Amino acid sequence: MLNDMENGRRNNNKNEDSRMRGFRPSLRGMMLVVAVIWIGVAALYGLLKPISNGCIMTYMYPTYIPISTTEGVSSAKYGLYLYHEGWKKIDFTEHLKKLNGIPVLFIPGNGGSYKQVRSLAAECDRAYQGGPLERTFYREAYLAYKEGGNAEIADIQLPNQYANRLDWFAVDLEGEHSAMDGRILEEHTEYVVYAIHRILDQYKESHDARESDGAATTGSLPKSVILIGHSMGGFVARAATIHPRLRRSAVETILTLSSTHQSPPLALQPSLGDYYKSINQEWRKGYEVQTTRTGHYVSGPKLSNVVVVSVSGGFNDYQVRSKLESLDGIVPPTHGFMISSTSMKNVWLSMEHQTILWCNQLVVQASHTLLSLVDSRTGQPFPDTQKRLAIFTKMLHSGIPQSFNWKMQPQSPWSAQVLAKDVKDTAVSEVHTLSDCPSSFHWNDDILERDLYIQTTTVTILAMDGRRRWLDIQKLGLNGKSHFIFVTNLAPCSGVRIHLWPQKGKSSSDLPAGKRVLEVTSKMVQIPAGPAPRQVEPGSQTEQAPPSALLHLGPEEMHGFRFLSISVAPRPTISGRPPPATSMAVGQFFNPDEGEIDFTHVSMLLSIHSHKDIFLKEDHPLAFNMSFAISLGLLPVTFSLKTAGCGIKDSGLLDEAGDNGNNKLCKLRCFPPVALAWDPTSGLHVFPNLYSETLVVDSSPALWTSTGSEKTTVFLLLDPHCAYKASIAVSVTSAASRFWLLYFSQIAGFCVAVVFFALMRQAHARPIPSILKAVESNLRMPFQFLPFVAVPILLSLLFSFLVSQPFPPFSSFTIVSIICYLLANGIVILLILVSQLVFYVAAYLHVFIKTRWQLWEGNFGFLFLHWFMNLSSRFFSLKVVRILRANPLFVPISAAIVLSMFVHPALGLFILLLSHALCCHSSLCNSLTASLRSHARKKESDYKTEDNYLSQQLKPKPGSPSKENSSSYIQTQEDIFHLRHGLLVLHILATLMFVPSLVSWLQRIGMHQSFPRFLDSFLCICLILHGIFSSESLLNSEVPLPRIMGKEVRLNLIYLTAGIYSYLSGMELAPYKVLYAMGAIGIISFALSILQAWTGATRFGRRRHWHRH
Secondary structure, rough: OOOHHHHHHHHHHHHHHHHHHOOOOOOOHHHHHHHHHHHHHHHEEEEEHOOOOOOOOOOOEEEEEEEOOOOOOOOOOOEEEEEOOOOOOOHHHHHOOOOOOHHHHHOOOOOOOOHHHHHHHHHHHHHHOOOOOOOOOOEEEEOOOOOOHHHHHHHOOOOOOOOOEEEEEEEEEEOOOOOOOHHHHHHHHHHHHHHHHHHHHHHHHHHHHHOOOOOOOOOOOOOOOOEEEHHHHHHHHHHHHOOOOOOOOOOOOOEEEEOOOOOOOOOOHHHHHHHHHHHHHHHHOOOOEEEEOOOOOOOOOOOOOOEEEEOHHHHOOOOOOOHHHHHOOOOOOOOOOEEEEEHHHOOOOOOOOOOHOOOOHHHHHHHHHHHEEEEEOOOOOEEEOHHHHHHHHHHEEEOOOOOOOOOOOOHHHHHHHHHHHHOOOOOOOOOOOOOOOOHOOOOOOOHHOOOOEEEEOOOEOOEEEEOOOEHHHHHOOOOOOOOEEEEEEOOEEOEEEEEEEOOOOOHHHHHOOOOOOOOOOHHHHEEOOOOOOOOOOOOOOOOOOOOOEEEEOOHHHHHOOOOEEEEEEEEEOOEEOOOOOOOEEEEEEOOHHHHHEEHHHHHHHOOOOOEEEEOOOOOOOOOOOOEEOOOOOOOOOOOOOOEEEEOOOOOHHHHHHHHHHHHHHOOOOOOOOOEEEEEEEOEEEEEOOEEEEEEEEOOOOOOOOOOOOOOOEEEEEEEOOOOEEEEEEEEEHHHHHHHHHHHHHHHHHHHHHHHHHHHHHHHOOOOOOOHHHHHHHHOOOOOOOHHHHHHHHHHHHHHHOOOOOOOOOHHHHHHHHHHHHHHHHHHHHHHHHHHHHOOOOOOOHHHHHHHHHHHOOOHHHHHHHHHHHHHHHHHHHHHHHHHHOOOHHHHHHHHHHHHHHHHHHHHHHHHHHHHHHHHHHHHHHHHHOOOOOHHHHHHHHEEEEEEOHHHHHOOOOOOOOOOHOOHHHHHHHHHHHHHHHHHHHHHHHHHHHHHHHHHHHHHOOOOOOOOOOOHHHOOOOOOOHHHOOOOOOOEEEEEOOOOEEEOOOOOHHHHHHHHHHHHHHHHOOOHHHHHOOOOOHHHHHHHHHHHHHHHHHOOOOOOOOOOOO
């Protein structure tokens, strides 16, 4: 008898453990949760770590002049201002009368202010008064053939004096968050269109006012406005350009700063993503020839006269990635380009999202670029599109090529044209190229004191000594050392000149008539120099100056020439001493194969745990070409250089000084290292004074749209006189932050796919597992996990093949997709655990209070509560209340739909979440209460204890249903909890996607409000229908469903299809599309519920009961 009682207790405990097993995470799930938390903390640390961007602050004396608004404007809440620079007080009316410059309209971004125009406007005013930048003679960038360039455009000369000033206007958009809501973005676009018209009208009013006052009126009225947009303001500028109400040719030039063009930075709201898609589609059509349906010509491209330039902030811009700022597929190369601030001439810096508005280096360069667009003959911007694009290219791009190849050194196509035209015999003919130094820098041969003949492959210049150095190309170029590289901080033409000679001579006039000299000085490209070393006293020794120019000559360029000469300008001495070593130049003939360093996938991954050391002895190559197999945009590396020696041997100085002294002595001899990194997405990144730096590029590798090689090439310049110890290690915090920034949209879409796959498992398995167990079962290797990962990837590749889209790199694309999918599983498990914990704590508290309530029912202190409950019972006996209680879903459905349609969709989803939460709480409380009663009743029957308090309190009352005593009732309540909990998790993710839009809506309370977009409201109503009807209608209905390949379409197949679609949406970086899948399921579930009511099918007719034994 005792054994039977003991076995009964064990069986009861076993059943309790089996019921609780679905609520406990497995080891696999906990490992994913720990990984998500660890990566999240590391990423947060990397993002919050202070950044030194090197920007100089811009100062100004701003005055904002309001422009009157025409009556009847729908967006009267916004404003328009004219900026004036100066500390003196001015009369606004008189100032507006004198308006005769070039109109420029600044459009702030998400949460931005119209006052952010002050830095650009102030520097533009200084640039106009101070004149153009000092001319330099470095190699310049030109338009390529595919960009519509030609020799005439390449020869365009920048002005010596600016023809007209720029008048800066700015729109006040009340600091609204346009990046979060599509409706706000549309309203901003409409107001910008009005502002453009108002600005052009203001110029006419000012012109008429001057005429009426008898004042002189010169120049023509402007017909277009230059648009400058920051962040979302750049997209608003493009949207306004194609607005149907915009006047023809009212916008011809657009400059955007850190603006997203490909998709929204938070692509979560359907209407926002749909608006982006429609605008980009219109822009693609705008550059096509307009034809009829039959193919007859109608007109030229609508946007043929519009030039767009996008400037990105680089890797330090955490809010917007360069991939989103690209104009590829939207604007053809003949009408625009994207450039990173890291590769912009005279800037060379990466900066944060807001810093790009006040960084003085960038603001100054942008101001001079805009002023250079003005035609000196008309006082208005050049009407020719290619001229404007050529000026942007010449002013913003540096001469450094966007990629580097030892075997094929890129050069300007126009210099190649000149060479082909003017050279009859390269070895003997005189060549006149566009890169010759001007005659004003002509040096007489008498200036050069005496010639030096270099016998080694490396030549070093430590001062401006006025000498010419000769290098024998044939002799020094032996043993494969056919390339020559030269770095210096001397300015080309004024400080150093380089020539190629067919034979040695004192001057070009000494050579025979058929043999002339080729000057290659202006082939030098400018690189950013770090801060100059400080000199303690005049004439004293200082550290070597950082290089500011680079020249590379390949064997093809030196073919036919025997000698290379380097001429240095003279410099007077200081106090009778030689000039200080602040001028430097190092040249070298080298073999490119000796400078190749490859870092494989394995070596980069191993450097996460232990850094990799590389030792470079003295007399090493001056240039190293380092290739990283994994993009530095995904795995940034910390690159450290330590000087190990610098040719000072047997002097005893190094032993006495130690490591610190060694570094100081070697810095006096060797120039600071420089690294140049190239990336296909964001272009050039320069790291001057490289001793310890995290090398990172703003790339977006391993995406569905990625094409070509994803390797990062780093060009390293090291002084060959010094020996170095280089250390490379992957920066974990930087890698974690980069991963979250790059793949946040992908992970968001994958999270919804994970929940859909779990709901599929719930719809298929019997008994119904918990949502946690369903997620974990899909992670089992290999049969459960691999199909959910492999099928969407294969489908994406198939789709790329069908639309003739280039395939992404398969290995990196697959690995990153799997990692994102695992992280999405970890996020969903963490969300499930948190919600589960809340439900269990609330349920246990509820059951505890309920049992105590039964104990305190006869207490005098609760008489008032009894009276209140009796009063409540009378209220519930009313007919209206009884009807509502008979239809408990009517109130939440009605409230949610009304809020979604007329207020905000997120509010309707909050009602749905509340309904899910109440249902989960009720079913869990019923399950726990029944389980406790069953357990108490079992103990009573086993031990026959009459005085057991718990048995008395939990003893069922007369008339209570007998099914509460069975495990079937407990199982039913658990099934309801599992089903509604799964839907709750799914709809929590859907609600989170509308939260940013809700934040922007809350900001506008009390202002002019408009109804939500129909697309958002419709999808939210479908989600509400999904949450109300999908839990039972498809699972238990008797309505015949369609068949595919002889098999009936069930809920699990529908969830599987939705999960794959969500997976593909995540890879497309369009997570808002997952709401389409949720809406489709909502429509299907609602339609089947209507069919059930129409056909009279029994809703629970196909319900199968099961028991645990």
